Amino acid sequence: MSAPAGGPAPAAPGARRRPSRRLVRTVTAVVGCLAVLAAAAVAGARVLRQEPAVTLLANWTGGDARAFREAVIVPFERKHHVRVDYQGSSAESQVLSADVEAGTPPDVVVLTGPGELADYAGQQQLKPLDGLVPRDAFSESWATPVQGHVYWFPLKADLKSIVWYPAGTGERQRRQAARRPDQWCLGMGSGATSGWPGTDWIEDILLQQYGPRTYQAWAGGRLPWRSAQVRRAWTTWGRMVGAGTSPDLVRRALLTEYRDASGLVTAHPRQCTLEHQASFIRARRAWEEVDGRYEPSAHLIPGAAVRDAWEVSGDLVALLHDTPQARELIRHLASAGAQRTWNAKESGFSVHAGAQSTGPDAGWHRSLAATLLDTGAVHCFDASDAMPPPVRDAFAQSAVDFLADPGPSHLDALLQNLDTLRGAKGLVWLRSVCDHGT
Structure with missing residues (x-):
């Protein structure tokens, strides 16, 4: 059988037709051209986006992250023509640890724990900020x-040795409420860092009962957890919030996120009156609704013997990659202008000497700012944040465990475990966490 005119013979059923050599050469040439064009397009895009960049990791997400970008990052990018690749995570400690382990840490990080940063400094992961x-x-x-x-x-500071209450709650009512465990708004939940509201309580009680010198010795790893002073702080907290004596209260505290504890003050009927929480909590809707006021926690803590000693905390900026654009970002974040703008946006506080607001702030805001800057007062950094990460994390978990079971033998076991961790080799302890008075 002859082949049809003008074409190749048909293939047998199921056989695979082989392309002609001319077609192969044509397809190969086209693919090669497309590859060259794609490479050129990628290269062109890189050229077009060759503005310097800096990576930044912090804990602000959602609306807070948008506010941070608007108030702090965008002005920096416009002024310096440096792109900021921002990553926000509520689990930033875990993210940073993984990034460092993988050898891909961010250029700049904002963390709440000087103890964690000291650990990274000991690993030579941080760059000195001298001159910046x-x-x-x-x-x-x-x-x-x-x-x-x-x-x-x-970058931002908060005052912690305070108790919030609704406007119109008289002094006598506050004293009575402080003696009733059910009147404390307490939420221990915070994802991977659950328990820290309890550590804040214990730290502040120790500071108010024994003063900065004892507090600093403990925060620096020199005072045992099983000491009489530290044990008393734990048991005082347990009595104040009803640990082990009221299953319903304990269950409420363990199941409530710290962000939601304030909402209990606006419940109908009201479920609590007082909240031992840092200054940032005043921005929560519940405390705005009841026009929240505050007083020093020393007025309400049993056995408090110290005056004008305050626990504080902050969002701390550190440098991991010493690049020109990262150095520019550090200078920007440390400037009075950026600090003032961000703190106004966050309703927070700067402790930069030149960044104080001159605007018509609310009375409570001006008062808190003045306390943070008072040179006659003693300011001690949050002890757990200043401790090495393994001790900090075990402390937070122990606070949860103690709230559920405050029995003496259980407390002994918890404190012994923390003392064992305190003595572990390779931990970096800060020598000082208080500004003076120690």
């Missing part, structure tokens, strides 16, 4: 020297 941050901008309790260098500074 003005020496007179922050006190040593905020920009704590480690091995002769400053490795971090605060």
Whole structure:
């Protein structure tokens, strides 16, 4: 059988037709051209986006992240023509640890724990900020020297030794409420960091009962957890919030997120009156609704013997990659202008000497800012945040465990475990966490 005119013979059923050599050459040429064009397009895009970039990791997400970008990042990008690749995570400690382990840490990080940062400094992961941050901008309790260098500074600060209550709640009512465990708004939940509201309580009680010297010795790993002073702080907290005596209260505290504890004050009927929480909580809707006021926690803590000693906390900035654009971002974040703008946006506080607001702030806001900057007061950084990460994490978990079972033998076991961790080798302890008075 002859082949049809003008074409090849048909293939047998099921046989695979082989392309002609001319077709192969044509397809190969086209694919090669497309590959070259794609490579050129990628290269062109890279050229077009060759503006310098800096990576930044912090804990602000959602609306807070948008506010941070608007108030702090965008002005920096416009002024310096440096792109900021921002990553926000509520589990930033875990994210940073994984990134460092993988060898891909961010250029700049914002963390709440000087103890964690000291650990990274000991691993030589942090770069000194000497010359980037003005020496007179922050006190040593905020920009704590480690091995002769400053490795971090605060972007935002909060006051912790305070108790919030609804406007119109008289002094006598507050004293009575403080003696009733059911009148404390308490939520222990916080995802991977659950338990820290309890550590705040215990730290503050120790500070108010025994003063900065004892507090600093404990926060620096020199005072045992099984000491009489530390044990008393734990048991005082347990009595105040009803640990082990009221299953319903304990269950409520363990199942409530710390962000939601304030909502109990606006419940109908009201479920609590007082909240031992840092200054940032005043921005929560519940405390805005009841026009929240505050007083020093020393007025309500049994056995408090110290006055004008305050526990504080902060969001601390550190440098991991010393690049020109990262250095520019550090200078920007440490500037009075950026600090003032961000703190106004967050309703927070800056402890930068030149960043104080002159606007018509609310009375409670002006009062808190003045306390944070009072040179006659003693400011001690959050002890658990200043401790090495393994001790900090075990402390938070122990607070949860103690709230559920405050029995003496159980407390002994918890404190013994923390003392064992305290003695572990390779931990980096901060020598100082208080600004003076120690």
